[in-house]
Amino acid sequence: MDRREDFLPLSRPAIGNEEIEAVASSLRSGWITSGPRVVELEGQFCDLTGAPHAVAVSSATAGLHLVLMTLGIGRGDEVVTPSLTFASTVNQVALAGAVPVFADSDYGTLLTPPEEIARRITPRTRAVIPVHFAGAPADLDPVRDAADRAGVPVIEDAAHAVGTAYRGKAVGGSGNVAIFSFHPIKNITTGEGGMVTCGDEGMARRLRLLRFHGIERDAWRRYGKGGTPHYDIQDPGYKYNLTDIQAAIGVVQMRKVAELNERRAHLASRYLEGLADVPGVDLPASPPYPHLHSWHLFIVKVTSMDRDAFIGRLAEYNVGAGLHFPPCHLLRFVRERYGTKEGDLPSCERAGSRIVSLPLFPGMSEADVEYVCAAVREIVAGGAR
Numbered sequence: 001m002d003r004r005e006d007f008l009p010l011s012r013p014a015i016g017n018e019e020i021e022a023v024a025s026s027l028r029s030g031w032i033t034s035g036p037r038v039v040e041l042e043g044q045f046c047d048l049t050g051a052p053h054a055v056a057v058s059s060a061t062a063g064l065h066l067v068l069m070t071l072g073i074g075r076g077d078e079v080v081t082p083s084l085t086f087a088s089t090v091n092q093v094a095l096a097g098a099v100p101v102f103a104d105s106d107y108g109t110l111l112t113p114p115e116e117i118a119r120r121i122t123p124r125t126r127a128v129i130p131v132h133f134a135g136a137p138a139d140l141d142p143v144r145d146a147a148d149r150a151g152v153p154v155i156e157d158a159a160h161a162v163g164t165a166y167r168g169k170a171v172g173g174s175g176n177v178a179i180f181s182f183h184p185i186k187n188i189t190t191g192e193g194g195m196v197t198c199g200d201e202g203m204a205r206r207l208r209l210l211r212f213h214g215i216e217r218d219a220w221r222r223y224g225k226g227g228t229p230h231y232d233i234q235d236p237g238y239k240y241n242l243t244d245i246q247a248a249i250g251v252v253q254m255r256k257v258a259e260l261n262e263r264r265a266h267l268a269s270r271y272l273e274g275l276a277d278v279p280g281v282d283l284p285a286s287p288p289y290p291h292l293h294s295w296h297l298f299i300v301k302v303t304s305m306d307r308d309a310f311i312g313r314l315a316e317y318n319v320g321a322g323l324h325f326p327p328c329h330l331l332r333f334v335r336e337r338y339g340t341k342e343g344d345l346p347s348c349e350r351a352g353s354r355i356v357s358l359p360l361f362p363g364m365s366e367a368d369v370e371y372v373c374a375a376v377r378e379i380v381a382g383g384a385r
């Protein structure tokens, strides 16, 4: 096959003139840090998810940090999380002084079966963190049941799941706390940023305090017309607020999220067709319950050759790739600190050594998908160099 001359990246944010105009307008407005655009974005999230509260933060990682703090999770506590997730979760649990307890993942869907979470709950467990992996929803109901029996909260890692739905309900609206990411690779972006949704008013209030120094009202309300410059602090907080410049991008992206996700789903279906009969490549399996997949990532498993060699060969065809994710229980600090080792989580390790994320973003053309499929076919057949 003919090789393309331009590089096809793993991802590219879907930024158009409307986002650029919205940023320019925010810059011209005279108020560029947290303000009316952040409030608007939070409202859009409540509308999308059905959650009564949405709190914008500077990243999903920051959101998780604040949620762990709000729940009082710290030294000696255990938090059950999949190993197949981004390291930021494990880092935050470790930094809080708690112990991450790793659950295995299903090889086909890359989601964590609820029983894998349930059987790791002990009297020391203080939270469980199911991950809506690659845009597919975790099986929340049985996770919720197991957590309820133990009396612990469910923290949904919804970093990949803006627009995902589980059994007819939008992710973020279940009453659990859920954390979304707006990193540039994600389904919608603000450059960097995140959103926490929750059903509990007390938690939302505490998150708002902790994201901005512990100050009751943010600067917008203190320095705006009719505001008062005084403030007091009951508990010290962090500086994790989202700016209006960022939120301005997010407000426009949120108006398009359904359309952007439909495009992703269409491209994913083209991949599924184009790679269906390619030997040596396992395709993502569909969760066996009603859902809406937001197709954040399209992840295949390469079984007939070394995964890293496969990624190297893709680069020769000018195609980018991703690795989501190296299993966390095999990261060096995790092994050294918590004594985890190879062999602990067979299914996750089997997947972890084979996974490759192929390019998927709304601006891709169908011809791009066909090109990647043809390249994959040629590579696994051991063809042209």
Ligand SMILES: Cc1ncc(COP(=O)(O)O)c(C=O)c1O
Residues within 6 Å of the ligand: 059, 060, 061, 062, 085, 086, 088, 089, 131, 157, 159, 160, 180, 181, 182, 183, 193, 194
């Ligand atoms: C599963 C998962 N959780 C959390 C995060 C953290 O998101 P952020 O980069 O917004 O902190 C990511 C980001 O890639 C992720 O993939």
